[in-house]
Amino acid sequence: MKTWAEMVDELAAVSAHGSAVDQVLALAREAAAQPIVRRVFRYEDVGKQRTHLDGRAVPLEAEIQTTFALAMSDCGTANLAAREMPLLAAAYRLSGDEALRARLNEQLREVATWSPIQRPGWTCYLKGRRLPEGGDGNWLATGAGVRAIGDTLEMLPSGAVEAPLRQQVCDLLAREIASIVGDWEAKRQWFVRSDNPVTNQWVLPTEGLVRACLILGREAHQEAYELGVANLIRALDAHGAAGEFEEGISYATMTVGSLVAAARAMAAAGDYRALDHPFLRNFPVWMVHHLQPGRSGINCFDAGGTGHIGRDHAPFRHLLSLLLVCTGHLTARWALREQFDGPSNDLVGVVARAALDVGPSEAPPLYAAYERATRVNWRSNWQDDATGIWMRGGHRLDQHDHQDRGHVSFTCRGIPMLIEAGKPSYDEPEMSRLYNSGVGHNVLQVGTEMPPTPEPGTSLTDPPRGWQKRHGGRPEAQAPVRAEALNAAGGRVLIEAGGCYDGVQSWQRLVMWTEAGCTVRDRVELVEGTREVILFRWHLATAEPARLEGEGTTWTARWGGGACRIASSAGLEVTQTRLPDRTLPRQPGEDQTHICLVVQSAAPLAHIEMAAQFGLG
Helix, strand or coil: CCCHHHHHHHHHHCHHHHHHHHHHHHHHHHHHCCCCCCCCCCHHHECECCCCCCHHHCCCCHHHHHHHHHHHHHHHHHHHHHHHHHHHHHHHHHHCCHHHHHHHHHHHHHHCCCCCCCCCCCCCCCCCCCCCCCCCCCCHHHHHHHHHHHHHHHHCCCCCCCHHHHHHHHHHHHHHHHHHHHHHHHCCCHHHHCCCCCCHHHHHHHHHHHHHHHHHCCCCCHHHHHHHHHHHHHHHHHCCCCCCCCCHHHHHHHHHHHHHHHHHHHHHCCCCCCCCCHHHHHHHHHHHCCECHHHEECCCCCCCCCCECCCCCHHHHHHHHHHHHHHCCHHHHHHHHHCCCCCCCCHHHHHHHHHHCCCCCCCCCCEEEECCCCEEEEECCCCCCCCEEEEECECCCCCCCCCCCCCEEEEECCEEEECCCECCCCCCCCHHHHHHCHHHCCCEEECCCCCCCCCCCCCCCCCCHHHHHHHHCCCCCCECEEEEEEECCEEEEEEECHHHCCCEEEEEEEEEEECCEEEEEEEEEECCCCCECEEEEEEECCCCCCEEEEECCEEEEEECCEEEEEEECCCEEEEEEEEECECCCCCCCCCCEEEEEEEEECCCECEEEEEEEEEEC
């Protein structure tokens, strides 16, 4: 594995990539024109001076408001530094421009004062929370901050950083190593105490530990380095061997970047234990499988911003560029060529662009059944006007997921038909009630009760446990998915999600589809002696009201170019409501709602069978 310095030197060595050198210099000078990324120390300054204010801080009591806001702002400043500092270093390496070196050293002097890189308080996001004795440990800013330093020093020519400043940086990294090791020894963070390597929160401090040891010399920090590598491998092992990332694609675009960054640095030092892991070898295919026809995206889990994945989608282009540079994956190259506007507009993207046309590419399969992700995805071809479908079950280790066991999304010949509500910012007051809960998905609800809206400053992300168990389905429950048929012509998939609900003996959902349409057959049995109104929601990909016709057991809904035909074993009431939406693409200021069909039994029942057919009207 080449170092960043070697990859940057190759851009300058090959005359054909002269434009790439010019692009690095242009990007660097644009970054250099921005103010230095500085840490702030007062609540009233958070959100200013290129810092980010997490909206969850606003309703908190003063005792923890500043602590939480400052800790979260550290994540933003560390990530900004990780984007800009290596770019400045590469540009100086390519040009020798002393103005760029001076600007970079000024930023590095600021970063060297960030001790610790992640300030305590990131756990204090709810009213009543207090910082535990001894703090809450290293977190997301740790990995990004150490990466900023590591990539920068790896790219800079010898002598570009003054010796006293370099020593100050090394002293900072030594303290970070001791602090991260101390976190694992004391089991300071919740994810260490619960031994949870799945979460992104485990990965970022681990990247910081591995990278800091490599910067200072792994021989001098061998024990700490091996702890970091062991924790990194555990994180890789925790995800699916077929490349499934267990917190959804949005968190993957952040966390897998951290995993790859650590694995690349290890490989550049001769240690390939992480870069050769099956998860990283297979992840690009799982990632690209999130592309549905019409640029729709598979947005289960907390996948904000991935309901619509345009050709210019920055997170996808950046991670695919990083994967191409670090692994040479054929599907990453294919996706950047065929599905996106090329590599990202940053340093990684410039390096990837030089490798884009060198070597073969390979489209992923059109369909897959992922066992660990309990998900099936399918599309008829790779054109935007294809038909596509995806559906979710549930695994007991799922995290950052919603009450979506049994959910189905469907696009017919490029036209979205069924969607989910998506995911807004974590400070959205209605997040738990209308997005995370079963209300936000095409799933079963038992009874008609709606989940309550939490008070500001309490958990906005987790629907009340009592409501989940009685009505909407537990997010941690298992819901097996069995692909009975899956081929180029379509598929037939059975989901058993009854175990997610109290009072439900069985809920079997059979999904059958071809390129022309999709049929969903539901069979619900409540426990003996129980009778409830049985309700399903169908989130339609339209903001215009549907035209409803029917009565009793047979109904039809039509909207735009779509149609739904419903037949049931018992009398139904079918209505429509307007719900908030973070799935469909919207223009600034445009209404962010969509139409949802509410299909419920006309009376309390113990059993119902229902079929819903979706296709072009």
